[in-house]
Amino acid sequence: MTSERDRRFVGQKRTTFESARHVRGRGKFVADIQLPGMLHVVMVRSPHAHALITSVDTSEALAMPGVHAVITGADVRARTEPIFTLAALHDPPLDIPLPALAHDKARYKGEAVAAVAATSRALAEDAAERVRVQYEPLPPITNATQAMAEGAPLVHDGSPGNVIMHRKYDFGDVEGCFERAETIVRRKLSWPRQTGAPLDTFGCVAQWEPGTDEITFWSNHQSNVLLWTLGATLGVPSHRVRGISCDIGGAFGGKFWQPRGMVVCALLSRDTGRPVRFVEDRVEHLESGDNHGEDRTYDAELALDKDGKMLALRFDIVEDYGSAFVLGSINNSEPLAQAVGPYGIEAVGVDFTAVLSTKPPQAAFRGFGGASLNFLLERMTDAAARELGLTAEEIRRRNLLRPEQFPYTTPTGNLYDSGDYPQALDRALELADVDGWRHYQKDARREGRAIGIGLATCQERSVQSGSALWLMFDQNHGRVTTAAETATCRVDGHGKVTVALHSPSLGTPIETVAATVVGEELGVNPGDVSVRHLDTAVAGPAMGPVASRMTVMLSGAVSGAIHEIREMMRPIAANMLEAAPDDLVWNKDELGYFVKGAPDAHASMAEIAHVAYSSAYLLPDGTRSGLESTYTFDHPMATLPNGSDWGIFAPIIGHAVHIPVVEVDLETGGVTFLDYAVVHDCGTVMNPDAVRGQLIGGICQGIGTALTEELHYQDDGSVIGRDFRSYLIPTFLDMPNIRIEHLETPSPFTYNGVKGVGEGGRMVAPAAVVSAVEDALSTFGCAIDEVPMTPEKILGWIDGKNRR
Amino acid sequence: MKVINLVINGKSTTSIVGDRMTLADYLRDEQGLTGTRLGCEQGVCGACTVIVRKRPVRACLYLAVQADGQEIETIEGLAPNATELSPIQDAFRQGHAVQCGFCTSGMLLTAKALLDENPNPDEDTIRDWMHGNICRCVGYQQIIEAVQLAAEQNATETP
Structure with a gap:
């Protein structure tokens, strides 16, 4: 660990390694993989949201020239074990299979029922049209109300009433707080399905080796570690499943659990003896991919005392998980790491119901449900402010945790490491010039213009423990998955440094982060460090770039490995210099060991490396040739759930204050940004440009969440939002320029005090933008309890629907 | 199938292409120029943009046969050489x-x-x-x- 004063590279501007290849078009994405004899896979997909599959006839497709194989759901069922999902960890296990290809019935529109492998994608598409599937349609279920209705058809026979879980938790004295309360605010809110929609859809190449029965995947899967679970499905020992990561063109959680296409490709490769490639097209990705985010309604109450101090939050949440329970209840448990936000709320009550529907399975989308829980908390805070006649900033001032309260344990048991929320709020109000905008708003109102100033003060938890996946399963846990991360560093025989990552890269930019840490700890210029990615055959524990964890976890792993290498070099240098090892001091400027008090006696890293690699006879007893360390960094704080709370599972807590200023066009319902100011705290900033990119990109997604993005299900189970003409991502014309200031409250638990930053922009922006639009429309008396705020909805609110 | 003559990043090329092959697939699969990305294949996302006769076009909506006689610039032709960038x-x-x-x-x-x-x-x-x-x-x-x-x-x- 270096002190702030001595930092060489941490916190400095650094052009990313990753961009060097991307600006030349030389990134290697999965669709760029070409192998000799490779076949192309196209899925046959159900046109019905819910239908029995009565027959599948592949003969016509198989007879077509260029078609090498066709497999069906029945083939998959006969030849594989069930795909591992978190439903299996529930006690008792939940009977909610995730078939790689549907065999008995299709459970959403676009579910794959068969797959074709042919010599070109065009031929495979032609052949897929000739696979004859007979269906017997059943009524679709497109929301939780339908799912739980009396007599509703069952999505899975093993889940009566389509309800998979119902749990009730009181963290702290919820009842007591509500009895003490002077004011109770109640709101019902809803948050529909959205998705990360990376430009690079999910894809994989599978190659089965007949001689060794090994299977190799090239893919844009964002967590290599999860590929191991495919071995059990395919009947291959886990160490014979090898995952090689490609450049990932964005993921946002949607490539965290993608086993189905991989299982299909593995079988087709085994059948044909050739490598096969499947890459989703855009419609497949949006309509039928394993990547949709949370899909929920809240019925919430906030209890406050006479001074406007928040006492307790309780909410019923009904979550539509779609047709499977892939990631378990993580989208509900993970957000409870920060259920009380930055506020000193004493108690939290949660009544959680998870249901099945005929939609694709829910997965992760940037924040694991955190964006919608922040939305809930901020909406409740604003509603309370309105009820009590306080400004948005005043109610927050009365409730923000104070700097001296850290480390702070929340009612759910999670720990907040550090922060200075009042300072963040004050600085944001000043940066945004809120007073100035309020004058402007007043003047504009006289001209009939609707200006709104939004405010959100939210948490950005990072570094999860895997136990968040099953915290809600209520079993006798006894296990916490600490979601470690590993790095391998090597100094070669010429003294040159390579760092190998055990996780894939999204460009976020973890390669640059790793090189920066090497530079910081060793003294080499980060630009002289070579960065590689290991495949899973040789990788150690590594969860990958999810849950805003990589900067913290990777810097822990890389710095650990570098320190081990420095300690390996010490006795060698001591031998060379005929000095006591403890008398040696590493010099980052000269890149070598010096003898304390004898500045002329030094051994350079290159000299030490030469000995370490090629002169074993010069090595001291007890050392071996080579300079390499593989270091696994564990979650810094994870603890087990106990009787009253869930323990610590995401303790590295960032914080942000967003203040957008919008104008709502009262004629069209359109929203335009006039300003967007952010004060942000992710601890020590590792790379200012990268942090800025994460923030602005995240806010861009959050603005999409707030205004335009929705997978809108119609009565027949089809979705509006299945392509980029109807799933509306913000463009150059929609995004304001974001003004950002950083506040740095270093984490006491991490390398140089860094915190995660990946999901934060999207976790905060929706709450902020909704509050701005509500403020703009305050003269119409509407309360906004949902996203996206489309022009149609805004015009409805102006016309008097949803008035309070 | 049709014979096309075109200039890609300053280099003349002759190819035989299928009638329904897009320029994007031609560049990626036939020419190995995989820097042209496919993000939606319906002309919305712009990831496949290349320059044809000085104008940006969507290579996913442009057929390879239309490129006959044209000058095409792709990402691979942007840098002046292996060490410098534009x-x-x-x-x-x-x-x-x-x-x-x-x-x-x-x-x-x-x-x-x-x-x-x-x-x-x-x-x-x-x-x-x-x-x-x-x-x-x-x-x-x-x-x-x-x-x-x-x-x-x-x-x-x-x-």
Whole structure:
């Protein structure tokens, strides 16, 4: 660990390694993989949201020239074990299979029922049209109300009433707080399905080796570690499943659990003896991919005392998980790491119901449900402010945790490491010039213009423990998955440094982060460090770039490995210099060991490396040739759930204050940004440009969440939002320029005090933008309890629907 | 099948292509120029943008047979040589206008076409020109700044 004063590279501007290849078009994405004899896979997909599959006839497709194989759901069922999902960890296990290809019935529109492998994608598409599937349609279920209705058809026979879980938790004295309360605010809110929609859809190449029965995947899967679970499905020992990561063109959680296409490709490769490639097209990705985010309604109450101090939050949440329970209840448990936000709320009550529907399975989308829980908390805070006649900033001032309260344990048991929320709020109000905008708003109102100033003060938890996946399963846990991360560093025989990552890269930019840490700890210029990615055959524990964890976890792993290498070099240098090892001091400027008090006696890293690699006879007893360390960094704080709370599972807590200023066009319902100011705290900033990119990109997604993005299900189970003409991502014309200031409250638990930053922009922006639009429309008396705020909805609110 | 003659990044090429092959598939699969990315294949995201006769076009909506007799510029032709970058490429790196890199090729070619036509565009012009290119990672602000930076660099290099 270096002190702030001595930092060489941490916190400095650094052009990313990753961009060097991307600006030349030389990134290697999965669709760029070409192998000799490779076949192309196209899925046959159900046109019905819910239908029995009565027959599948592949003969016509198989007879077509260029078609090498066709497999069906029945083939998959006969030849594989069930795909591992978190439903299996529930006690008792939940009977909610995730078939790689549907065999008995299709459970959403676009579910794959068969797959074709042919010599070109065009031929495979032609052949897929000739696979004859007979269906017997059943009524679709497109929301939780339908799912739980009396007599509703069952999505899975093993889940009566389509309800998979119902749990009730009181963290702290919820009842007591509500009895003490002077004011109770109640709101019902809803948050529909959205998705990360990376430009690079999910894809994989599978190659089965007949001689060794090994299977190799090239893919844009964002967590290599999860590929191991495919071995059990395919009947291959886990160490014979090898995952090689490609450049990932964005993921946002949607490539965290993608086993189905991989299982299909593995079988087709085994059948044909050739490598096969499947890459989703855009419609497949949006309509039928394993990547949709949370899909929920809240019925919430906030209890406050006479001074406007928040006492307790309780909410019923009904979550539509779609047709499977892939990631378990993580989208509900993970957000409870920060259920009380930055506020000193004493108690939290949660009544959680998870249901099945005929939609694709829910997965992760940037924040694991955190964006919608922040939305809930901020909406409740604003509603309370309105009820009590306080400004948005005043109610927050009365409730923000104070700097001296850290480390702070929340009612759910999670720990907040550090922060200075009042300072963040004050600085944001000043940066945004809120007073100035309020004058402007007043003047504009006289001209009939609707200006709104939004405010959100939210948490950005990072570094999860895997136990968040099953915290809600209520079993006798006894296990916490600490979601470690590993790095391998090597100094070669010429003294040159390579760092190998055990996780894939999204460009976020973890390669640059790793090189920066090497530079910081060793003294080499980060630009002289070579960065590689290991495949899973040789990788150690590594969860990958999810849950805003990589900067913290990777810097822990890389710095650990570098320190081990420095300690390996010490006795060698001591031998060379005929000095006591403890008398040696590493010099980052000269890149070598010096003898304390004898500045002329030094051994350079290159000299030490030469000995370490090629002169074993010069090595001291007890050392071996080579300079390499593989270091696994564990979650810094994870603890087990106990009787009253869930323990610590995401303790590295960032914080942000967003203040957008919008104008709502009262004629069209359109929203335009006039300003967007952010004060942000992710601890020590590792790379200012990268942090800025994460923030602005995240806010861009959050603005999409707030205004335009929705997978809108119609009565027949089809979705509006299945392509980029109807799933509306913000463009150059929609995004304001974001003004950002950083506040740095270093984490006491991490390398140089860094915190995660990946999901934060999207976790905060929706709450902020909704509050701005509500403020703009305050003269119409509407309360906004949902996203996206489309022009149609805004015009409805102006016309008097949803008035309070 | 049809014989096409075209110039790709300054090099003449003759190929036999299927009638329904897109220019994007032709560049990626037949020419090995995989820097042209496919993000939606329906002309919305702009990741596949290449330059045909000085204009940005969607290679996913443009048939290879239409390219007969045309001059095509792709991302692989943008840098002057193996060690140097063009000003717009360099500006994208310096300005951190790249995150995952998937939209980058299309962004760079659209920006190049813009700067070739208008060497000193203001912010609104950049937004207007480039709004057919979607970025999902880094947001647009840094890309606008990078285009402006490249414009400045162009101005200082060509007095």
